[in-house]
Amino acid sequence: MVSEKVKITKRQEQILRKLLEISKPVTVFTVNLKQQTIASKLKISRQALSLHLKTLREKGLIRTGRGFIDITSNAVSVLGLETSKAFVALRVDPSKRNKAYAKLAKLPAESVYRLTGDIDILIVTTQGHLDRLLKEVSRVEGVKETKTYVVIEKIL
Numbered sequence: 001m002v003s004e005k006v007k008i009t010k011r012q013e014q015i016l017r018k019l020l021e022i023s024k025p026v027t028v029f030t031v032n033l034k035q036q037t038i039a040s041k042l043k044i045s046r047q048a049l050s051l052h053l054k055t056l057r058e059k060g061l062i063r064t065g066r067g068f069i070d071i072t073s074n075a076v077s078v079l080g081l082e083t084s085k086a087f088v089a090l091r092v093d094p095s096k097r098n099k100a101y102a103k104l105a106k107l108p109a110e111s112v113y114r115l116t117g118d119i120d121i122l123i124v125t126t127q128g129h130l131d132r133l134l135k136e137v138s139r140v141e142g143v144k145e146t147k148t149y150v151v152i153e154k155i156l
Contacts, residue, residue, distance in 0.1 A: 029071040038069075081128035085151040088130075088137065090121040096142025103140045107133060 008016070031038070039049040053069065056062045061075035073083045092100045097120070104112055104121055111124040125133050127150055137143055 028073075029076070031069040031071070032067060034067070076126075076128055079128075082126065084127040086125050086127050086130045087149045087151075088123040088125065088133065089119045089147045089149070090123070090137065090143055091118070091145040092120040093142040093144050100140055100142035104137070107136055109133060 035049055035053070036046050039046040042049065053062065053064060056075070057064055061072055061078060063070040063072065076083050090104070101114065101121070104123070107123065108129060109123045109125045113122045113124075114120065115122055123133065123137070130148070130150070134146070134148065137146060
């Protein structure tokens with residue numbers, strides 16, 4: 001069933017389903033900033049950044065398109081970081097849930113889920129982003145407890 005939000009033809013749906021069927025899931029880190037903004041943060045010219053991005057693209061470390069840069073898992077490895085999944089389970093003070101949920105939804109994570117049961121929130125991230133994420137979680141008022149799990153091996 002195709003979502004009503006995006007209209008596609010039957011052929012486009014067929015193409016997407018086939019692509020999904022033959023695809024391999026990968027972890028990708030995406031930057032949605034203009035090159036000028038990134039260059040300013042690095043204190044270099046946009047032209048210099050563009051040349052460096054071209055080299056990184058040729059080495060297979062990034063993919064670029066109009067308005068985005070994807071950092072590949074190869075690039076993360078080159079930086080000596082891990083792309084293993086990490087899960088952070090949180091218990092939140094019931095009287096502060098709404099404020100906590102609003103702040104947790106803005107965290108730099110792959111996903112943030114609200115759950116039933118003993119755990120209130122489950123955050124999915126990567127091992128490379130785990131330290132930063134935990135520092136930000138520690139500043140969220142209402143978080144009573146955290147438990148962190150890092151994947152050591154994917155079985156399926």
